[in-house]
Structures are given as structure tokens and as C-alpha cells.
Amino acid sequence: MTDFSDDYDAFDTAGVRLTVDLGAIVENWRDLARRSGRARTAAVLKADAYGLGTEDVGEALYLAGARDFFVATAEEGATLRLYAPDARIFVLSGIWPGMERLFFENDLVPVIASEEQLSFWTAVLADYGDYPCALQVDTGFNRLGLSVDEALMLADDVSRPASLAPVLIMSHLACGDDPSHQMNRQQLESFRKVSAAFEGIESSLAASAGIFLGPEYHFDLTRPGIALYGGEAVRGIANPMRPVATAEARIIQTRSAKAGEGVGYGQALQLTRDSRLAVVAAGYADGYLRSFSSGGVPLRDALPQGGQGFIAGHRVPVAGRIAMDMTIFDITDVPEHLVRAGDYIELFGSNILVDNAARAAGTIGYELLANMGLRHQRRYMAEEQE
Structure with a gap:
């Protein structure tokens, strides 16, 4: 029997993964201690x-x-x-x-x-x-x-x-x-x-x-x-804290869809142009809240556009409703050669700050961090020793 154990890395193959910068947490603590x-x-x-x-x-x-x-x-x-x-x-x-x-x-x-x-x-x-x-x-x-x-x-x-x-x-x-x-x-x-x-x-x-x-x-x-x-503690001022956590989801499949077609449960999104879509392995069971959906969320009126991801230098919007284990992003505006199945889309991190992501779901950074769920694989970046 072939032994594949040496080829397996849980973080590199995870559907949802979370990178935690311990050095940033320590620096934030030291900053707060000074304050x-x-x-x-x-x-x-x-x-x-x-x-x-x-x-x-x-x-x-x-x-x-x-x-x-x-x-x-x-x-x-x-x-x-x-x-x-x-x-x-x-x-x-x-x-x-x-x-x-x-x-x-x-x-x-x-x-x-x-x-x-x-x-x-x-x-x-x-x-x-x-x-x-x-x-x-x-x-x-x-x-x-x-x-x-x-x-x-x-x-x-x-x-x-x-x-x-x-x-x-x-x-x-x-x-x-x-x-x-x-x-x-x-x-x-x-x-x-x-x-x-x-x-x-x-x-x-x-x-x-x-x-x-x-x-x-x-x-x-x-x-x-x-x-x-890394979360915002005070409203109305620039957040001085360093970002700490980066959440990413693996793209399972990319696909093309025509203008006029619907996307996801309830066909909550109707496409107005020919589009490319990325289906990723994260949903509300992973803490990526259903209220990030781009439509079909009656209780969220303030931010009707829903959540965004980040890949290859581009912000990409959620397309349709978020499901238990999957979310669809519209990647039409990302050059096609820059995105392929197996790549990761940032859900929040240094490009989409956790509080900005949370606002798109009508909530706060506290809830988004605490609800990331048990299925994500964590990787820790240790504090650099002087």
C-alpha cells in the first residue's frame, strides 16, 4: 500500500484556514500596555x-x-x-x-x-x-x-x-x-x-x-x-491595532454563467452580465455568516450588497446566498489567468479588515472572530525574537 502521509498538509489542503499572527497579538498587547x-x-x-x-x-x-x-x-x-x-x-x-x-x-x-x-x-x-x-x-x-x-x-x-x-x-x-x-x-x-x-x-x-x-x-x-x-475598540477613529487573523477559503470550482441566469438558493442573484464564478469551501457552518449573502436576506437592509472576498489584488463580491458549506464569489473582473480551482480567497485579513467584513454582514468583528467555527485549520506565525 502506498503511504501518502508525507504528502499531506492539513493547512495547505484545508477548505477553510485561519492564519494567526502571534507577533501582531503581542505587539497589540504591548501597544495597549503603553497606552x-x-x-x-x-x-x-x-x-x-x-x-x-x-x-x-x-x-x-x-x-x-x-x-x-x-x-x-x-x-x-x-x-x-x-x-x-x-x-x-x-x-x-x-x-x-x-x-x-x-x-x-x-x-x-x-x-x-x-x-x-x-x-x-x-x-x-x-x-x-x-x-x-x-x-x-x-x-x-x-x-x-x-x-x-x-x-x-x-x-x-x-x-x-x-x-x-x-x-x-x-x-x-x-x-x-x-x-x-x-x-x-x-x-x-x-x-x-x-x-x-x-x-x-x-x-x-x-x-x-x-x-x-x-x-x-x-x-x-x-x-x-x-x-x-486587531478589532476596532472605538467608533469614529482610525483603528491603530495591527491585523491579527487572516481567514481564507479554497476555491472548489470556477464556472461561467450567462446574463439573465440566477445564482444559488432561491436564485437570489440574477446576473446582469456574462460572469465567472468561484465556488469556495466555506459557509455559515464555518462561521462565514449567512448575512454576507448578496441577496435573499430580509433582515439586512443597511448593506444590501453583502460581503466581499479578496484574490489576486481584487475585491470580489459574494454572489447569491451563502449555504452551509459553500459560498459563491463573482470573479468576473479578475483576469482569468490569475484565478484557478485550488486557490484561496481571503474572507478577511490584511486586505479586508475584520470589522469592515463584519459590517457587510450587519454585525461586529467580535462575532465574526468568535464564530469562525471548528472546521478551519489554524496556522500560527510566531513572534520574531529580538
Whole structure:
């Protein structure tokens, strides 16, 4: 039997592939650390590092000097612990009965976000002893956290057990991506009261957008997420972050179609000229959202043209509806000798920035990155060592 194993490269033959520039992520973190001034800079790695891989991204940032990380779940924290051995890892969803062993064995810090969690955590400490936690305070977001009044009462409660020793007080800005929004100032003033009440305990208010609001918002620790991964953190300004991820899909077939013919499900696109089409191996099961379709998406009115790809120096539009496993691009305007079956079309990357791609689908870069799916093959470009 012939052995073909040496000829097979999963990345080079993948239908959908993702190139992750770890050096760019590290440079973005260092840039955000500079912008954070005196505050230390953490890294948010929830949702598998925004779809880019907790293990590789976490290790790269740890080696670059990051020592504070935030994840969404304890399971994410347990994975990260293998690659960030002595870092503080905060779990944003907090802790619930039955999770104690997972937290303690992996040295994870729960972010206590409600009176119910606080009561449970206090009972745990009565049996276990001293163990760090963080307190989330809602300063106007109306999402997670103790209310400001509840937090202030806790700070003044002389009967609270000594074992309840938070190492961080934190809150989250609702409108940080809009520097002119009055809510930013309101939340800042509320958080200042809470921070002052917990004197001697570190405070954190700014995620990616908050870093750009200036030193008032930085406190002791900043928590960048989307900006690490090259996404826009603030609306209305040029994005200073380096692109990090490039998603590509392999062309399965090119074909010709006549003016007047329809393309794809529902014949949602009617061709107005003789056209060349490229069928690629990516669809909504791969995180290439159905709302990128060029037509037949009733809920998307603002950007009726749909998504675009990039190949051989040309932007090429999506043609018709996106299917589960396939998307069709109109490559009529690309010289025929420059495109053939087996080539790759960029879905987003350095030529089509992730946020620009997301806008074409009526969404944001966060969702596009986090939904890239499990079928893409990843390749990591390591940070260059000086």
C-alpha cells in the first residue's frame, strides 16, 4: 500500500484556514500596555481567545509578560493554566456549587457578580479558608455585578469574614466605544466611589475601549480584549491595532454563467452580465455568516450588497446566498489567468479588515472572530525574537 502521509498538509489542503499572527497579538498587547500608562495590562482570552486559540495565544502573551488573564468560564481557565503557570486567571462568570474543585485545583479566581454568588462564596470560604476573588460591580450597564449600594455596604460591613478578601474590584463600561457618550463619565464617578470604599484593593474599569478614554479610566489594571485581536475598540477613529487573523477559503470550482441566469438558493442573484464564478469551501457552518449573502436576506437592509472576498489584488463580491458549506464569489473582473480551482480567497485579513467584513454582514468583528467555527485549520506565525 502506498503511504501518502508525507504528502499531506492539513493547512495547505484545508477548505477553510485561519492564519494567526502571534507577533501582531503581542505587539497589540504591548501597544495597549503603553497606552495604559501606570496601570498593568491584562489580556482577555474568553471564547477560545476570540476564536484564535487559547493555548497558542495565551502562551505567546504569557511569554511576552502578561500575568493577568480573564476568561469566561472555569473550563477555559483550566486550559489556560497549562500555558500561564503563575498568572492570575479571573473567571468572569463566577462560581457555582459543584465547581469548587475546578477552581481550587487550577488556581482560578472567581469574579463574584451577585448577592447569590457572594453568599455561596462566603460559605465556601468558611470550609476552605482564605482564597482570592474579584468583585464585579454594576455601575450602570445593568448586566452583571453587585449594585453600587450593595458594594458600598459590603465595604463597610465590619462583620464580613476576614477570609472574604477580594484582590480586585471591577466594573465594565456600557458605552466606551463612544468617547462622547455621557454614560462613560457617570460610570466613572460611580466606580470611583466604590474603588475608594475598598481602599488598598486594586481596581479595574477599562476594557479595550476604556483604554482609549484616557488615564482617568485606567485605575490599576486594564483588560483589553477585541483590540488585542486587531478589532476596532472605538467608533469614529482610525483603528491603530495591527491585523491579527487572516481567514481564507479554497476555491472548489470556477464556472461561467450567462446574463439573465440566477445564482444559488432561491436564485437570489440574477446576473446582469456574462460572469465567472468561484465556488469556495466555506459557509455559515464555518462561521462565514449567512448575512454576507448578496441577496435573499430580509433582515439586512443597511448593506444590501453583502460581503466581499479578496484574490489576486481584487475585491470580489459574494454572489447569491451563502449555504452551509459553500459560498459563491463573482470573479468576473479578475483576469482569468490569475484565478484557478485550488486557490484561496481571503474572507478577511490584511486586505479586508475584520470589522469592515463584519459590517457587510450587519454585525461586529467580535462575532465574526468568535464564530469562525471548528472546521478551519489554524496556522500560527510566531513572534520574531529580538
